[in-house]
Amino acid sequence: MSRLTIALDIMGGDHGPPVILSAAKQAIQTLPDVQFILCGREEIISPALEDLTDDQRQRVVVQHCEQSVEMGEAPTSALRNKKQSSMRKMLELVEAGEAHACVSAGNTGALLTLAFYVLKTLPGIDRPALVSDMPTASHHRVFLLDLGANVNCTSEILFQYGVMGSVLAEQISGIQQPRVALLNVGEEDIKGNAQVKYADQLFRNARGLNYIGYVEGDDIFTDNADVVVTDGFTGNIALKSCEGLAKLVINEVKRQSQESFFSRLMARIALPLLKTVYNRVNPDQYNGASLLGLRGIVIKSHGNASADAFYYAILQAKQEAEMNVPEKIKSKIETVLLEQL
Amino acid sequence: MSRLTIALDIMGGDHGPPVILSAAKQAIQTLPDVQFILCGREEIISPALEDLTDDQRQRVVVQHCEQSVEMGEAPTSALRNKKQSSMRKMLELVEAGEAHACVSAGNTGALLTLAFYVLKTLPGIDRPALVSDMPTASHHRVFLLDLGANVNCTSEILFQYGVMGSVLAEQISGIQQPRVALLNVGEEDIKGNAQVKYADQLFRNARGLNYIGYVEGDDIFTDNADVVVTDGFTGNIALKSCEGLAKLVINEVKRQSQESFFSRLMARIALPLLKTVYNRVNPDQYNGASLLGLRGIVIKSHGNASADAFYYAILQAKQEAEMNVPEKIKSKIETVLLEQL
Missing domain, CATH: 3.40.718.10 (Isopropylmalate Dehydrogenase)
Incomplete structure (x- = not known):
């Protein structure tokens, strides 16, 4: 070969x-x-x-x-x-x-x-992860994992995901020392469940990784991290929720366009623009996911x-x-x- | 009083x-x-x-x-x-x-x-829950809980959330027998983590609740359920992710509007429409959340x-x-x- x-x-x-x-x-x-x-x-x-x-x-x-x-x-x-x-x-x-x-x-x-x-x-x-890259505000890509390969994640598995995501960001996006973050419900140390808190410790004790701590759900789409790590249950639901919202936005604009001649005109102009945006924010549809x-x-x-x-x-x-x-x-x-x- | x-x-x-x-x-x-x-x-x-x-x-x-x-x-x-x-x-x-x-x-x-x-x-x-109503495709509202009050949810707590959400949907939206669903990574029985699977059993055994089984993340925004139950960790991250995506869409349209005279014109027309949509899909910003x-x-x-x-x-x-x-x-x-x- x-x-x-x-x-x-x-x-x-x-x-x-x-x-x-x-x-x-x-x-x-x-x-x-x-x-x-x-x-x-x-x-x-x-x-x-x-x-x-x-x-x-x-x-x-x-x-x-x-x-x-x-x-x-x-x-x-x-x-x-x-x-x-x-x-x-x-x-x-x-x-x-x-x-x-x-x-x-x-x-x-x-x-x-x-x-x-x-x-x-x-x-x-221990377990493979599904990872895909999502768009961010500044046109970088952030690698989000796990998207649903493994719904029961130990802290050790979350840590391994961080290592794998870091390699992918480095090799595929060419980012030197990719910023690895753990997805959590708040940025404070006291927040989060037991798995996330112990995974945070594992990351803090590891050398050779650029771990930046916790980020929240909205940070997936900002430029605060290059790799965002979460368990497959949460990652899948976050991704699917965003897909659902994107579909709703498109449909709502279409629906509003029916309301009057003026809004029909507006929507005709807005929809191509929206579709460009939608394609960019719907990574699951337009990119493949890697099984890492x-x-x-x-x-x-x-x-x-x-x-x-x-x-x-x-x-x-x-x-x-x-x-x-x-x-x-x-x-x-x-x-x-x-x-x- | x-x-x-x-x-x-x-x-x-x-x-x-x-x-x-x-x-x-x-x-x-x-x-x-x-x-x-x-x-x-x-x-x-x-x-x-x-x-x-x-x-x-x-x-x-x-x-x-x-x-x-x-x-x-x-x-x-x-x-x-x-x-x-x-x-x-x-x-x-x-x-x-x-x-x-x-x-x-x-x-x-x-x-x-x-x-x-x-x-x-x-x-x-056992524990209170934060709940807010989200928009759906058909202009109904779906009550999503927990949005972050409690990151460690047992199956029993998820079940209690279903009961509380059902009452809220009935009293506030006037829905007879609200459809209660559990958020999961797939609709099949075999999917999900241990808490969700056992909560599913509790719901199936309960009388007086209109439990419809599992839904996925994108179903939050469809009209498949009136109440969607999940733990506070996942619920918070799903909500915040959607907020992040909504912000990204608005910013992306604004950014694209800078690119040429024509796209500036398009964006001027599209933005008011998008803002109407955004207000509808950003419940956390525009509605209060109930602590139930x-x-x-x-x-x-x-x-x-x-x-x-x-x-x-x-x-x-x-x-x-x-x-x-x-x-x-x-x-x-x-x-x-x-x-x-």
């Missing part, structure tokens, strides 16, 4: 293979240095590749898979009954070293379970992802592979843990 | 007494059936009342208080050292039956601590509240007093607990 190779789950996502294949072809056409392994039903994939050039076609391997994980399928069912699925195959290719990274827009719970089972976590990491802490690179694209969004997730996979993020996390966690001894 | 009486903490809030006094005077002038007890420094309050009519002045009692709780003061310090504060006095008036309700825009942590200490919780309620579960009515107005926002919080206090919300909660929790036996 000399060339950078990315495995794609063609069968996942709400819109099915056509959207994923469209993104895959865009990637094949625009990333001449990358080889792709397309996992899924051969009879669906091959016809879609006919208009590729010979040169492009040479960088593509079609890996036929009999099974698909359904979007609503229970993770345990996917683990037990879908050993021949495109999602599992994609992960096995990474595990076997045949691909450097993989991307799926499929069932999130199943992907988390299969990835954890197939790839295992890095030494020193595993012995391999897994990018989760939104189930509802458009071809553009899935293409963007492929670019993220490429970038993480080029920076060798799992190796950097392994090395960072070793350093931080050794420094603590 | 035949007339409905509301005690106000004149000294609290980021903008100080002038804004609170302005709201208080508006309330005195527009609510002829209500008597007000204004707690704070007499030399600040009395001069502001000079332009009231004799009739209006007769419905006002100035309760001089030597001390104020500072906005950044630790709750324990407020409890120990501020026995003569306007915030504490306001709560003591409710406790003594001299006021039916009280309103403060002061230090949230101190208000929670003092209210819990002075008023105590109702029988069957105590033996008295306490409304927390936003620290940054304008006179309009504080006036609105006074109206909420009046409505809760007229509906006798604490008595209704007491009665509902007795019914639900008895039904469980």
Whole structure:
């Protein structure tokens, strides 16, 4: 495997293979240095590749898979009954070293379970985390984790998330000494639950991390931190709440636009502007989320992802592979843990 | 105390007494059936009342208080050292039956601590909750609790929150059999942490509540539930995240408006529309939050509240007093607990 190779789950996502294949072809056409392994039903994939050039076609391997994980399928069912699925195959290719990274827009719970089972976590990491970057006021990006991989987080796991997020911010955003913060209900030392308070101690005692203390929910969108750490329960609900609010704002503007001729005119002018803003503040939809802490690179694209969004997730996979993020996390966690001894 | 009486903490809030006094005077002038007890420094309050009519002045009692709780003061310090504060006095008036309700825009942590200490919780309620109503797509309101009163919630406390929220939705929004939901990371039974799963069992076993199961973060803003229950850690972070996003959207539109003459024009037209939307989706700023579960009515107005926002919080206090919300909660929790036996 000399060339950078990315495995794609063609069968996942709400819109099915056509959207994923469209993104895959865009990637094949625009990333001449990358080889792709397309996992899924051969009879669906091959016809879609006919208009590729010979040169492009040479960088593509079609890996036929009999099974698909359904979007609503229970993770345990996917683990037990879908050993021949495109999602599992994609992960096995990474595990076997045949691909450097993989991307799926499929069932999130199943992907988390299969990835954890197939790839295992890095030494020193107890649980993987889902991380995505959010926009901030000053056009930096802040990495928020965990977005729902793990709803029961110990303080140690929160600490590991901080280390992983710091590596991602450094490698992907090129930030020197990324500012790592813990999400809390107040900035004072006395606030927060037991896990957060003890995690704060772990961060304060660790060397080699630029820990800046607590931040509050609204700080996710300011420029106060580069990495914001929270448990998967809170992180998922914060992210989904913001999605819900963004949808409500768009719908409210649309609704108000019905009220009079003048407001119709206003809304016609406001909506394109709002949509630009919305695209920027809806990272879950437009960026992929990285599944960090595993012995391999897994990018989760939104189930509802458009071809553009899935293409963007492929670019993220490429970038993480080029920076060798799992190796950097392994090395960072070793350093931080050794420094603590 | 035949007339409905509301005690106000004149000294609290980021903008100080002038804004609170302005709201208080508006309330005195527009609510002829209500008597007000204004707690704070007499030399600040009395001069502001000079332009009231004799009739209006007769419905006002100035309760001089030597001390104020500072906005950044630790709750324990407020409890120990501020026995003569306007915030504490306001709560003591409710406790003594001299006021039916009280309103403060002061230090949230101190208000929670003092209210819990002075008023105590109702029988069957372990901890009070902060609750506010959020907008939904269909212009209903959904009551979200807890917004941060209590970061360590057992399943039993989550269940009590459901009962309290149900009473508030029924009494304040006039909803028959309000739909009560638990906030979770997924709608499937297998998802969520241990507290949420066991709380789900408690709700399922309870009679006299219209429990509809789990909802996700984005459902806060849809019309899927009338009451959404979560722990104070998650609720606070969800609310603050949404505040942060709302601010970001406004600022982003403002920023984009600088880019060209055309976008300046667009933004001039879009901003008033957006501001209307923003006011609707920023409940923390524009509505007061009720502190539920105590033996008295306490409304927390936003620290940054304008006179309009504080006036609105006074109206909420009046409505809760007229509906006798604490008595209704007491009665509902007795019914639900008895039904469980």
